Amino acid sequence: MNITSDEELYAAVDRMRKAGTDLAEYEVKSAAGGFPKSIPDTISAFANTCGGTIVLGISEKEGFVPVQDADIKTLQSKLAQAARELVEPPQAIDILVLQFGSVPVIVANVREAPVREKPCYVRKLGQMGGSFVRTGDGDHKMSLYEIDRFIENQHRSARNDAAVVPDATLSDLDRNLLEGWLSHARSTTLGRTGAVGDEELMVNRRVAAVDDGGILRPTVAGIMALGRYPQKFFPRLDVVFTSYPSPHKGEVDEVGKRFVDSANVDGPIPQMVVETVRAVSRNMKHGAIVRGALREDVPDYPLPAVREAVANALMHRDYSADGQGTPVLVDMYPDRLEVSNPGGLFGSLTVDRLGKKGGTASRNQFLARILEDVPYADYDGSTGRVVENRGSGIPTINRELADALMERPILRSTLDEFDITFRHRRMTEAEGAGYSKGNVEEAVLAYFTEHESASTSEVAKASGMSTKTARRYIKDLLDEGVLEPIGTKNSPKRRYRLS
Structure with a gap:
């Protein structure tokens, strides 16, 4: 949060005084001995992270008290110079002189840099040695992997999925998957797709590409979506599933076991999606609810939501050379299920925009397009495609959780990782009668049967939705004509009753 007034400065310093240290969004320096040499590092770190505020003229060491002899005019000038000349690209920062007690101090608000300008780095150290991020209360040098991800995000599309797999041949593609893809791609695409041969279509869609020696070979996208065994070339481009006995990794159960179940899930992406969902299913409870003559399963997590999360993780993960050593992780704990993939959200996409109009950006455009046309048998025996690639992943997950009367997932994106966490279903089996959509509709109808009329909020309160x-x-x-409204359409007092 920016500091723009004396009152906000007091509040920020009070928070730091209580914490006994700087905070992630604030960097405080006494500057009693002159302009601090570390300020360019901090400008870089704030610009590369979420922005922040630099305060000069307050001593953290002395308990966050103002410094009496700070040269405010010189500090102000050098701070502006550092932002303009000592970092690349130059940063526009807002510099203010505020009062802390009766003593003037310098406050500089550093904005987060646009994606196209990251990483911001200290010029004299160069991009590889002078790029910083803000972690905790300090500035830390970025790893080469993090710098590479920033550079990748500057472009509208990465092309790691279009890279040729040097040792692979077209015989490493699964014939059934390939024929299914060719048939579906031709039948669902307008244009001249039907007029080109199989190999030309494969090249056009980056299933395959010609290497430097003139040989047609599968690409990373092609081998991952349609390969017989992609892990022959990329051992860690798999899914690692682990079920833990406690909420914390490393803890053991009563017989000393660290894992309840664990598995490396190999194969092409369609197969990994199916087998991972099956692994989750066999390790979670399926409570039985008897309602009338019907028996209904109530799983800990809706499997369609789990399937969507796993498919998205494999489609959007980082396939760069630096990311190829890290698998997708699916970790099941007694209280939650986590799906993690290397590589955070791509480009300018943020967690807040996921599932909304325009809230989609594909790191692996060729892989995503290929997966749209791969027909396969799903975990439940149905047939369909691996992904829709229409920005519908998060809305589908939210809808499935809502139908299961569960909370939305927790989404977290950093530069090098994206995580989605499903919280364990809270309902007991006795409460589970209201779990399915059909049962909820029955419960809603029962409520209206018992009441002359009801509002939306009353139904929500009574059902826990x-x-x-x-x-x-x-x-x-x-x-369906079962209910009829009472009152005008947009009235907050609108009620409903059985028709």
């Missing part, structure tokens, strides 16, 4: 979810069920019943 969110207002948004309750509104969706009421709309379905309205569309």
Whole structure:
């Protein structure tokens, strides 16, 4: 949070005084001996992370008290010079002189740099040695992998998935997957796809490419989507599934076991998706709810949501040379399920924009396009495609969780990793009668049977659903003609009753 007033400065210093240290968003220097040499590092770190504020003229060592003899005019000039001349690209920072007590101090608000300008680095150290990120209360040099991810994000598309696999041949592609892909790609694409031969279509879609020696070989995208055994070339481009006995890695159960179950899931992406979902399924409880003459399974996690998370992780993960040594991780704990992939969100995409209009950006454009046309048998025996690639992944997950009366997942993206966490279903088996969509509709109808009328908020409160979810069920019943509205459409007091 930027500091723009004396009051905000007091509040920030009070927080740091209570913590006994700088915070991630603030860097405090006494500057009693002159302009601190580390300021360019901090400008770089703030610009590369989420922005932050530099405060000169307050001593952290003395308990966050103002420095009486700081040369405010010189510090102000040197700070502006550092932002303009000592870092690349130059940063526009807001420099203010505020009062802390009766003593003037320098406050500089550093904005987060646009994606196209990252990494911001200290000129004299160069990009590889002078790029910093802000972690905790300090500035830390970025790894070469992090710098490479920033450079990749400057471009609208990465091309790591289009790289040729040097040792692979077209015989390393699975014939059934390839023929299914060729057939589906031709039948669903307008244009001249039907007029070209198989190899030309494979080259056009980057399933294969000609190497420097003139030999047609599979690409990374081709081998991962359609290969017979991609791990022959990339041993760690797999999924590692682990079920833990406790909420913390490394802890053991009562007989000394660290894992309840673990497996390396190999094969092309369609196969890894199916086998990973099956591994999750066999390690979670499926409570049985008897309702009338029907018996219904109530799983800890909706498998369609799990499947979507795993497919997205394999499609959007980092396939660069630096990322090829890291698998997708699926970790199951007693209280949560985590799916993690190397490589954070691509380009300017943020967690807040996921699932919204325009909230999609593909690191692996060729792989994503190929997977759209790969028909396969899913974990439940149905047939379909691996991905839709329409930005529908997160909305699908949210919808499945809402139908299961579960909270939305926790999403976290850093420069080198993306995580999605599903929280364990809280309901007991006795409560589970309201779990499925059909059962919820029955419960809603029962509520209206017992009440002359009800509002959306009343239904939500009685059922434990969110207002948004309750509104969706009421709309379905309205569309079916089971319910009828009372009052005008946009009135907050609108109620409903059985028709």
